[in-house]
Amino acid sequence: MGKILEPNIPAPDFNLHATPDQTLSLSELKGKPVILAFYPADWSPVCGDEMSLFNEILPEFRKYGAELLGISVDGVWCHTAFAEQRKLHFPLLSDFEPKGAIAKQYGAYREKEGCSERALFVIDKNGIIAWSYLSPVAENPGADGILNALEALPK
Template identity: 40%
Template sequence: MAADPAIDAVTPPVAGDPAPDFTLPDTHGTPTQLADLRGEPVLVVFYPFAFSGICTGELCELRDNIEDFESAGVRLLAVSTDPVFTLKAWQEIEGFGFDLLSDFWPHGAAARAFGVFDERSGHALRGSFLVDADGIVRWSVVHPRGQRRDLDGYLQALAEI
């Protein structure tokens, strides 16, 4: 991935790197800390905006295929810089059965830690990180805004854990 001055200088973690920790509120305001989920694999999916076309399509596809993640024992966390109330409304409308986490304040701190925060526009890029039970990234992919992630990539990553 070529250097882009609009993206934070932190390089996104790749397979073998420890996953950065974060604590973010879910749609009920309950804090979720990544380190507290050790012992189970977690897929952390950063996306730009709730209610936007590509983001809705991607997360609905994950929702519609959640059994693949559940049968692999993988917990899904979807993270954006939207406020909690926006995410709660979106979750209720779309029926997402996984956690939506708000990286609203401090704005984009988790996305920055994962190297996927776009400073110019103030949102997360499309970064996905499969973290194993020990907190190590086993698979990752980062796409710019406007470029959709492929479900097959997730399914291949699940097959390897």
Template identity: 40%
Template sequence: MAAEIKVGDKAPDFTLEDQDKNPVTLSSFQGKKNVVLAFYPLDWSPVCTNENTCFSNDLPKFDHANAVVFGISTDSVWSHKAWKENLKLKHNLLSDIKRKVCQDYGLFIPEANINKRATVIVDKSGIVRYVKVQEILTARDDNEILKALEQLK
């Protein structure tokens, strides 16, 4: 497994399917938008539910910061689809079911077979500008992420 991703690294490119089985490629946003990769452990869990609901509610703020938000977990596209519909989420969820992306970013927890709770901001040139890995039961703070995005303007 790769070392944990850090600020200044070139973000490993990837293509993952969203909840509608549409491919999403990280490098397709280069030169256009900053990308917030919100790695979270599991659909349907309490902390992840609250976090992703907050992301959806704050989406206009992320749009204003010229950023797109993707939730990423090792759950299937079908789980993502059901969870997104159930919560009425507005952002897309990417399925890393093969665990390749979380391993490439050094965010895989082998003994649990899931990824860590982590936020990675990739700027328009494909460089990692912000990384925060959190305790698995600690929710992230959207305001902190938005503040980091403001620095990129």
């Protein structure tokens, strides 16, 4: 298990598919805080899995002007189906080809399983990592850490 990137360094940029015909780069979101939520896979079989929970809390994140991005190694069609079924109102990025390349840059890739860790990053409006957290992979981290980190960002 690698060590995830820590605060006070620039967040590595990426350009990944958010829908089958659209890509999204971190640099496009400069000027806003970004919550980057790596998670192992779509379709975890519980109510209120991590992405569904964050979806419910989205209005709170938006109060801080923050954008939420989910990211996993699932393919873009898988993400589309997952987002549709769970009614997610934020982009899911597909770290699919080369697989896990962005997760690796953030130190959030599980080589053995071939998926991302459950890792959270709050990136400030200048693209600097303000907070990061690695959760045990089986444990949904909840959103309290993210909200505390957003609250601590300089206005």
